[in-house]
Amino acid sequence: MRLEPRAHVPFWLNITAPLGAVVLAFAFCALLILWAGAPIIPAYTALVKGAFGSTFALTETLTRAAPLIFTGLAAAVAFRAKLWNIGGEGQLYAGALAATYFGTGLVTLPPYLMIPLLFLVGAVAGGLLLLVPVILKLKLRVDEVVTTLLLNFVVLLFANYLLFGPWKDPLAMGWPQAAPIIDEGVLSPLVPRMRLHQGFIWAIAFAVFAWAFIRFTKWGFQIRAVGYNPEAAAFAGMPIGATVLRTALLSGGLAGMAGVCELAGLKGYLTLDISPGFGYTGIAVAMLAGLHPLGVIASAIFIAAIYNGADAMSRAMSISNYLADVLTATALLLVLASVLFVRFRPRLR
Amino acid sequence: MELLDIFITLGFWGALVRMATPLIFGTLGELICERAGVLNLGIEGIMTMGAMVAWMWVYQGGDLWTAVLVAAACGALFGLLHAVFSVYLGLSQHVTGIGITLLAASLSYFVFRMLLPDVTTPPKIEPFKPFAIPGLSEIPYIGEVLFTQSPLTYLAFILVPIVGYGLYRTPLGLAVRMVGENPMAVEAQGIDVHRLRTCAVMLGSAFMAVGGAFLTISVFDAFYIGMINGRGWICIALVIFASWRPGKALAGALLFAAFEALQIRVQQASSAVIPYQFFLMMPYILSILAMIVMSRRAAYPKALLVPFRKGER
Numbered sequence: 001m002r003l004e005p006r007a008h009v010p011f012w013l014n015i016t017a018p019l020g021a022v023v024l025a026f027a028f029c030a031l032l033i034l035w036a037g038a039p040i041i042p043a044y045t046a047l048v049k050g051a052f053g054s055t056f057a058l059t060e061t062l063t064r065a066a067p068l069i070f071t072g073l074a075a076a077v078a079f080r081a082k083l084w085n086i087g088g089e090g091q092l093y094a095g096a097l098a099a100t101y102f103g104t105g106l107v108t109l110p111p112y113l114m115i116p117l118l119f120l121v122g123a124v125a126g127g128l129l130l131l132v133p134v135i136l137k138l139k140l141r142v143d144e145v146v147t148t149l150l151l152n153f154v155v156l157l158f159a160n161y162l163l164f165g166p167w168k169d170p171l172a173m174g175w176p177q178a179a180p181i182i183d184e185g186v187l188s189p190l191v192p193r194m195r196l197h198q199g200f201i202w203a204i205a206f207a208v209f210a211w212a213f214i215r216f217t218k219w220g221f222q223i224r225a226v227g228y229n230p231e232a233a234a235f236a237g238m239p240i241g242a243t244v245l246r247t248a249l250l251s252g253g254l255a256g257m258a259g260v261c262e263l264a265g266l267k268g269y270l271t272l273d274i275s276p277g278f279g280y281t282g283i284a285v286a287m288l289a290g291l292h293p294l295g296v297i298a299s300a301i302f303i304a305a306i307y308n309g310a311d312a313m314s315r316a317m318s319i320s321n322y323l324a325d326v327l328t329a330t331a332l333l334l335v336l337a338s339v340l341f342v343r344f345r346p347r348l349r
Numbered sequence: 350m351e352l353l354d355i356f357i358t359l360g361f362w363g364a365l366v367r368m369a370t371p372l373i374f375g376t377l378g379e380l381i382c383e384r385a386g387v388l389n390l391g392i393e394g395i396m397t398m399g400a401m402v403a404w405m406w407v408y409q410g411g412d413l414w415t416a417v418l419v420a421a422a423c424g425a426l427f428g429l430l431h432a433v434f435s436v437y438l439g440l441s442q443h444v445t446g447i448g449i450t451l452l453a454a455s456l457s458y459f460v461f462r463m464l465l466p467d468v469t470t471p472p473k474i475e476p477f478k479p480f481a482i483p484g485l486s487e488i489p490y491i492g493e494v495l496f497t498q499s500p501l502t503y504l505a506f507i508l509v510p511i512v513g514y515g516l517y518r519t520p521l522g523l524a525v526r527m528v529g530e531n532p533m534a535v536e537a538q539g540i541d542v543h544r545l546r547t548c549a550v551m552l553g554s555a556f557m558a559v560g561g562a563f564l565t566i567s568v569f570d571a572f573y574i575g576m577i578n579g580r581g582w583i584c585i586a587l588v589i590f591a592s593w594r595p596g597k598a599l600a601g602a603l604l605f606a607a608f609e610a611l612q613i614r615v616q617q618a619s620s621a622v623i624p625y626q627f628f629l630m631m632p633y634i635l636s637i638l639a640m641i642v643m644s645r646r647a648a649y650p651k652a653l654l655v656p657f658r659k660g661e662r
Contacts (some may be wrong), residue, residue, distance in 0.1 A: 003438075003658070036463050084443050136637075140644040143589065145390065145443060147640065149582045150633040157633075161626035283447055320462035325455030333448040336440055 003344035017342045018288070021334035029327045038317045050312020051305035057312070059196035063266065065297075065304035067092070067275070069203035070258030071282025072289065072296040073210050074126075078251035079291050080214065081227040083244055085130055087148030088255040089279025090155035094129040095122030095256025096263045097159055100167070100270040103263075104179040114184040118260050119202065126256020127249040129155065134248040138241050152279065156272075163272060178270040187265035199265035204297060206254065211293035213250075223247050255279060284332040290339065303328055361610055362494040366502060367568065369606035371396070373505040374560030375584035376591065376598040377512050378553040382428075383588055384516065385549035386529035386652040387435055390446020392557050393581030394453030395427050399558025401457035404565035404572040405464060407474045417501065417562055424558025425551040427453050432547035439656030450581075458574055471571035477501060499567040501559070506599075508556070513595040525549050529650035532657040542657045557581070579633060586636035590643050593650065601639070608635055 030040045051061050071088045078085035085091075098121040109117060133147035163176040171179075187198040214220035222243040225233040234240050262274050285303055289295030310324035375392060382389040389395075399420040406416035427449055434445040465472070477499045485496040516522035524545055528535045532542045560580075565572045587605065591597035609632055616628040 032459065079444075086447065136641060136644075140641060141647070142637075142640045142644045145388075146582055146585050146589075147637050150579065150586065150636050153579045153633045154630050157626045157630045161624050164626075165624055280447075280451065283444070284451070287444060318466065320459050320466075322455050322459035322462055325451065326459055329448055329452035329455055333434065333445070333452065336444055336448065337434060337438060340438055340440060 002347045003340070004347055006343060006345050009342055013342050017338040018290070018335045021338035022288075022331050024334050025327055025331040028330050029323060032323060032326065033319060036319045038319055043313055043317055043319060046313040046316045047306070047309035049309075050316075051309035055191070056194065057308065059191050059194040061301065061305045061308045062200050063194075063196045063304075064308055065301040066197075066200040066203045066265065067258040067262050067278045068281060068285050068300035068304055069200075069207055069297055070254050070261060071278045072285030072300050073207055073282075073293055074251045074253075074255035074258070075282045075286035076289060076291045076293055076296055077210055077214070077223070077254065078247055079227075079286060081223045081244060081247040082230075083134065083247050083251065084145045085148055085248070085251050085255075086145055086283065087130060087133070087151050087252075087279070088258075088282045089275060089277065090148070090152035091126035091129050091252045091255035092259040092262075092275050092279050093155045093159050094125040094252075094259070096259030096270055096274055097155075097162070098122050098125035098256070099181070099185075099260045099263050100178045103181040103185040105182060108182060108184060111184045114182075115187065115198075115264070118181075118185050118264055119257050122256040122260035123253035124256070126254070126259070127252035129256075130248045130252030131245070134244060138244060159270070160272060163270065167270070169269065172269075176272060180269040181264050185264050186268065187261070195266060197265035199261035202257070202261065203300075206257065207293050207297050210250075210254070214293060219243070219246055255282070258282075281328060284328045287332050288335050359490065359493050361614060363498075364610040364613075365603065365606045366494060366498055367606075368609050369602045370499070370502045370505045370567075371560040371563050371580055372584060372587060372602035372605055373509065373599060374556050374563065375581060376587045376602055377505075377508055377595060378424075378556030378560065379584050379588045380591070380593055380595060380598055381512065381516075381525070381553035381556070382550050383653055384529045384593055384650060385525050385546045385553075386532065386650055386655065386657075387432070387546055387550050388442045388446060388585075388654055389428070389431060389449075389550060389553060389557075390443060390585070391427060391431050391449030391453060391554065392446075392584055393577055393579070394450035394457075395424050395554050395557045396561030396564075396577045396581050397457045398427060398453040399424050399561030400565040400576060401461050401561075401572050402558070403562030404474060405461070407476075407566055408472065413477055413566055416566055417559055420558045420562035421555040424561075425555040427558075428551035428554025429547065431554065432543075432550045435656070436543050436546045436550065439658055442654050442656075454577075461572060471573050473570040474566065476570045477567040499563070501563045501567050504559075505563075509595050509599045516595065526650075529652055532652050532655075536657075536659070546657075557584075560584075583632055583636050586640050589647055590636075590639040592643065592646065592648060605632060605635065608632060 033040050033043045050057055052058050074088050099118045102121045103118050133144045136142040136147060137144045163178060167178045169177055169179045190196045190198060214223060222238050225238060226240055226243045230240055258278055263270060267274055281303060285296055285300045288299035306327050307324045310321045313319055314321040375396060379389055379392055402423045403416040403420040406419050407413060431445060431449050434440045435442045479497050480500050482496040486492040516526060524535060524540055528542055528545050535542050561577060564576060587598060587601045590601045612628045612631050616625050
């Protein structure tokens with residue numbers, strides 16, 4: 001097989017190719033469902049119903065999508081500049097730690113100031129955490145993939161130390177959790193009696209902001225240019241180092257805000273299971289969206305639907321909900337491949 | 350005083366050799382992939398897969414050595430998948446690797462949960478017994494540390510010179526090193542670049558899977574969720590630390606295992622003063638420090654991360 005570049009990419013191919021990849025991912029997981037001894041159609045029906053079947057299911061899906069929009073944006077922005085930030089999970093916890101530090105009584109402000117403050121400190125914490133590997137990359141050419149990955153474990157252990165040690169809430173019956181966020185900092189619910197909270201609106205707002213930033217500003221243009229061709233960008237007089245640093249602050253900041261969103265919106269207090277791998281799933285979200293900030297909204301809702309739907313399916317018919325992770329990983333790989341076939345035409349020799 | 354006590358106990362040195370084993374397998378595997386020009390970030394997931402498959406094989410009544418082979422075959426299979434994406438299709442090695450890790454790890458957990466739906470405590474298996482090499486194990490001190498280990502540990506230590514010899518003293522090894530430096534030169538020799546890289550990634554991935562298998566069928570006797578715990582990422586840091594040389598990789602793995610073995614013992618001795626979480630952070634922080642120390646001298650294979658397309662320059 002040979003790949004030759006397409007001179008003209010038909011518009012419909014940009015949409016059908018990734019969709020086809022997602023369909024293939026579902027087909028692959030259908031084999032796993034068969035192997036588990038369950039009928040395919042009812043299983044997938046249960047999945048769709050569990051994701052969108054009722055007001056409760058729908059709001060739960062959107063609730064889960066909120067942090068995924070943030071981590072998806074974090075990956076999308078960084079990958080645009082070819083900055084391989086795989087540390088979203090650690091940055092998420094850094095954001096949650098900072099928000100816990102400021103939000104549990106250290107400062108008390110009215111809600112319209114308190115909530116932005118929590119997002120700000122979370123973003124700063126996440127951004128600063130990513131700054132460490134990025135400065136190492138710029139100054140010493142230390143590969144950022146491995147350092148960001150390793151920092152995830154360090155941050156999680158640090159949170160573990162705080163929650164079992166100095167930050168442990170004495171009122172929590174011995175559970176490792178921090179004191180609750182004060183009422184002024186809690187993100188209010190959007191739908192009565194449901195868990196969907198204001199954080200979802202914040203996520204959408206930041207997706208639009210990230211899109212506008214990358215699309216219309218000078219700094220955003222530099223991020224794209226550095227990603228496409230750093231030599232050409234440098235030749236055109238763009239500050240490569242400064243651009244990468246800005247990208248890092250933006251990407252780490254977005255991942256940090258995912259932690260704030262979960263903390264102040266859903267849990268109310270810091271625990272060690274505040275994120276079931278949102279940082280890693282964010283990479284899949286970003287790739288499914290083709291690294292487009294607005295596409296991240298759709299793909300985050302889609303992946304959140306898969307996770308919530310798989311939970312419902314596993315309750316209904318004893319299929320392990322790890323199927324959602326398999327489905328996401330398969331979709332990630334297949335969508336990655338499908339993009340190639342948009343740009344190139346496969347030719348059999 | 351207490352620190353000195355640790356160094357003179359044989360248990361410490363034995364644990365060091367044991368803990369180095371999965372790191373040796375993983376680092377050698379990653380080294381082979383990177384020498385051929387392919388960064389394999391699938392390592393974490395492939396180690397998880399190897400650990401699960403080998404454990405499940407033994408749990409279902411299979412033989413221990415067959416379990417090692419099955420794990421290696423599974424690893425090679427995921428290596429093939431990685432190569433199809435990163436070598437033949439020339440897609441981003443970063444994203445492919447992360448995708449392979451997510452896929453292999455989640456598939457392992459899914460299969461484990463489906464085959465054992467109702468267990469709360471992970472069941473145990475009968476693992477590899479330490480094998481005392483006749484004669485050598487009689488040597489005082491050294492015998493107990495070096496020659497009374499799991500057979501897989503011997504295999505890891507034997508593989509280091511074999512991989513070194515293979516890479517530096519055979520035509521195939523020369524081709525593998527060349528395809529990581531200058532694939533066009535390999536092409537000019539009439540060797541299929543894609544096929545060579547694919548074989549290297551498959552072999553390396555098989556090594557990684559055996560490293561994972563060592564954990565379940567030689568150390569812990571059980572498989573549980575999240576058990577690889579970043580060991581794969583540490584191996585990637587170790588490859589850089591070792592400047593892509595098998596001998597240095599062994600030294601690096603031993604050094605890291607020493608810190609890990611020391612960490613557990615110091616932790617027990619001083620738990621009142623320093624919280625144990627800071628000891629658990631040590632391997633990750635040390636990996637980062639090791640990369641910083643070696644960064645000035647890091648001589649990456651020239652074609653690492655660069656996909657090869659025929660007729661393109």
